[in-house]
Amino acid sequence: NAGVTQTPKFQVLKTGQSMTLQCAQDMNHNSMYWYRQDPGMGLRLIYYSASEGTTDKGEVPNGYNVSRLNKREFSLRLESAAPSQTSVYFCASSARDGRNEKLFFGSGTQLSVL
Amino acid sequence: GEDVEQSLFLSVREGDSSVINCTYTDSSSTYLYWYKQEPGAGLQLLTYIFSNMDMKQDQRLTVLLNKKDKHLSLRIADTQTGDSAIYFCAERSDSWGKLQFGAGTQVVVTP
Numbered sequence: 001n002a003g004v005t006q007t008p009k010f011q012v013l014k015t016g017q018s019m020t021l022q023c024a025q026d027m028n029h030n031s032m033y034w035y036r037q038d039p040g041m042g043l044r045l046i047y048y049s050a051s052e053g054t055t056d057k058g059e060v061p062n063g064y065n066v067s068r069l070n071k072r073e074f075s076l077r078l079e080s081a082a083p084s085q086t087s088v089y090f091c092a093s094s095a096r097d098g099r100n101e102k103l104f105f106g107s108g109t110q111l112s113v114l
Numbered sequence: 115g116e117d118v119e120q121s122l123f124l125s126v127r128e129g130d131s132s133v134i135n136c137t138y139t140d141s142s143s144t145y146l147y148w149y150k151q152e153p154g155a156g157l158q159l160l161t162y163i164f165s166n167m168d169m170k171q172d173q174r175l176t177v178l179l180n181k182k183d184k185h186l187s188l189r190i191a192d193t194q195t196g197d198s199a200i201y202f203c204a205e206r207s208d209s210w211g212k213l214q215f216g217a218g219t220q221v222v223v224t225p
Contacts, residue, residue, distance in 0.1 A: 004156070033212075040122065042202065042217040043157075058212075090156055099144045100164070101206055103213060105156030 002026050006091050006106035013081045013113045021076040021109050023091030031094045032074035033058075033103070034066060036087040043090065049074055081113045118216040120203050125222045132190040134219045136203030139184060146179060147213065148188045149202040157202060160188075198223045 004025045013019060025032065030051045035043040045058030049068040063085060065077045074093075078085060091106045118138045126132045138146070144165050149157040163170045163177045163186075170177045176189040186205075190197055200218040207214070 040217055042118075043215040045212060048212065092156075099206065099208070100162065101145070101213065102147075102159050102162070103149075103157070105158070107154070107156045 004091055004093055004104050004106040006089075006109055008109060009107070010110050011112070013078075013111065015082060015113060017081050018077065018079050019081065020078075021089055021091070021111075022073070023075065023106060024073045025091075025093040025104070026072065027093060027095070027104065028071070029093035029095055029104075030071070031096065031101075032068065033092040033094070034064075034074070034076045035090045035092065036060065037090060037108075038087050046076065046089075081111075083113045085111065086113045087111060118203055118205055118214050120201075120216040120219045122217065123220050123222075125224060126193050128193060128195060128223055128225050130193055132188075132193045132197065132221055132223075134188045134190075134201050134203075134221065136186040136188075136216055137184055138186065138203075138205045138214075140205060140207040140214070141184070142208040143184075143205040144208060145206045146177075146186050147204040147206070148175075148177065149204060149215075151200040151202065151218070153199075160201075193221075193223050195223050195225070197221060 007022045033048045034046040047066040049055045052071045089109045092103045147162040148160045151157045174191045178187045202218045203216040204213045
C-alpha cells in the first residue's frame with residue numbers, strides 16, 4: 001500500500017550545495033510530477049514526465065533538473081541550491097482516464113536552504 | 115497557466131456546514147478537483163466534477179459548478195474536527211493539459 005514514496009522528509013542545505021530528491025511510485029502510472037508548495041502560492045509545477053523516457057518543464061523549472069530513471073522513479077536535482085528554493089517539494093503520479101487525471105501525492109520533502 | 119483563486123482562510127463551528135469557494139479563468143476546463151491536505155502530509159483527492167455537470171454529491175461532500183461564472187464550490191455537511199485541513203481547488207484544461215492549483219483554503223473547525 002505504499003503509493004508514492006519520497007525521500008528524504010527533511011533536508012537542510014547551505015547555499016551552493018547540491019542534492020537529489022528521490023521519488024518512487026508502485027501504481028504503474030505513466031505520468032509523474034514534481035511540485036513545490038510555498039505559502040499563499042499553492043502548488044507550482046516544476047517538471048513533469050508524461051511517460052518513461054520523457055521529461056518536460058513546468059511553470060518554475062529554473063535551478064532544477066530531473067531524471068525519469070524508469071517507470072517507477074522520478075528524481076529532482078538541485079545543482080546549486082539557493083535560499084529561494086526553500087520550500088516543500090511534492091512528487092506525484094497520475095492515473096488518467098481520458099481527460100480525467102487523478103493525482104496521487106507523496107508526503108513531501110521540507111527543504112531549507114541557508 | 116490560467117489562474118485559479120480561492121479565499122485563504124475559513125473558520126467553522128463543529129456540526130455546521132462549510133462552503134469553500136474557487137474561481138477559475140480557463141474556459142476550456144474539462145475536469146475540476148478538490149484536494150485535501152492534512153498537516154505534514156501530501157494532497158489527497160477528495161472529489162472531482164466533469165465540466166458538463168452542475169452538481170455532484172458524495173456522502174458529506176457536495177460540489178457545485180457554475181460554468182458560466184467559472185465558479186466552483188465544495189460544501190462539507192456536518193463539519194468535524196477531522197475536516198480541519200487545507201483544501202485545494204484544481205482544474206484541468208485542454209489548453210494546458212495539466213492540473214492548475216489554487217493557493218489553498220485553510221479550514222479551521224472549532225468546537
